[in-house]
Amino acid sequence: MTQPLPWNDLQDFLAVARAGQIARAAALIGVDATTIGRRLRRLEARLGRTLFEQTREGQVLTEAGEALLAQVEEMQNAAERIVETRGPAEALSGLLRVSVSEGFGTWLIAEHLHEFAAQHPALTVDLAASSGFLSPSRREADVAVLLARPRHGPVVAGKLSDYALHLYAARAMIEHLGAVTRESLGDRHPMVGYIPDLLYSPELRFVDDLGPLPAPTLRSSSINAQARLIATGAGIGVLPHFIGGGMPDLVRVLPEVTIHRTFWLVTHRDTRQLRRVRSFSAWLGGLVTKHHARLDPPR
Structure with a gap:
């Protein structure tokens, strides 16, 4: 046998x-x-x-x-x-792994994830919020929020939300060094940005959107580190509105500069109908709808 x-x-x-x-x-x-x-x-x-x-x-x-x-x-x-299918029909259990960008995961999802967790106390939720993504096509994550729509693989992708990015500076920096102009950037006002060869997504390249601006001299692979650098007056940089717009010590500069990007909700086609995946996807859709103005303010 x-x-x-x-x-x-x-x-x-x-x-x-x-x-x-x-x-x-x-x-x-x-x-x-x-x-x-x-x-x-x-x-x-x-x-x-x-x-x-x-x-x-x-x-x-x-x-x-x-x-x-x-x-x-x-x-x-x-x-x-x-x-x-075990237990009451409404009870979700097991493990749900969610992969999101560091900024979106920290500044929006983490603020409200307790609400979803309270509705499903038997469910374990892993929030992988980092500079990089786990792959739904390889089943490394049940749900992923990506910066680009996947072109290949056994996945289902849908638009979650547009979001806006602007240039921000510390209020104290402007009071000390004067108003920000295109001419002052890189001279009186240093630039903060990503490390080019450590970008984990092409959508984080802002050169074409910003026009002829000086290259950053203070760089980090972490958007949260960039936000802290900008808040301490170390320089001026691009932040999503849902980060920069919520930091009282920051002000938006060069208001004519606006960058738009899109978040995509991605699941594996074989597991997208699992109740825990559907429930989280629906909850996340409601969350971004409720906080749409934080993501993409009126233009």
Whole structure:
């Protein structure tokens, strides 16, 4: 009689297939990388097949691995649907992982996430708010709010909201150094901005939107760090209105400069109908509608 394959081994295989690296998969699911490696070797031995090829970038699925992935994803989806049907119909449980940009996650979602959590106390919510995104297509996140609409992959994307960005300066800086003009930027008023080669999205390049302005001399990969630099009077920089417009020590300068971008709500097509995914997506849609003026004030 053939013994069933251990579910933990299959889940670890799924995590590595989605993450592309054993170390990254270990960090995502909270299992030691050595344990994952051992389980993968055991799984390959049981199946008599090589599931991954080792490359410089990490683990790449073989043809046998691709075939197994399709089967394991079906099993995982079925398991998630079973979990969602336990208990009262209105109760959500399990894990929901949400990937958002650092600024949007910190300045809007984190302020109100307790409201969603209070409605679903049995649900664990991971808010991955960072300079970079987890991939819904590789099932690293259940929901992602991206700066560009994905062109490929097994995902469903919809427009969440437009948002506006402006140039901001510290009120104390202007009082000390005088009014900001295009001529004063880079001279009397230093510029703050992103580190060009560390940008995680092309939508964060503002050169074409700003016109002939001097390059930033104070740079950070973090929008929150940029906001703090601007607030302390270190320089002038671009901030989303939902950040700069809510900081009382900042004032908008060069009002003719306005940049517009879009947030996209992205889910995996196989899991978008899970109740926890649908519930969070609906809640987030309501949140941005309620706070639309913070995101995209009247033009």
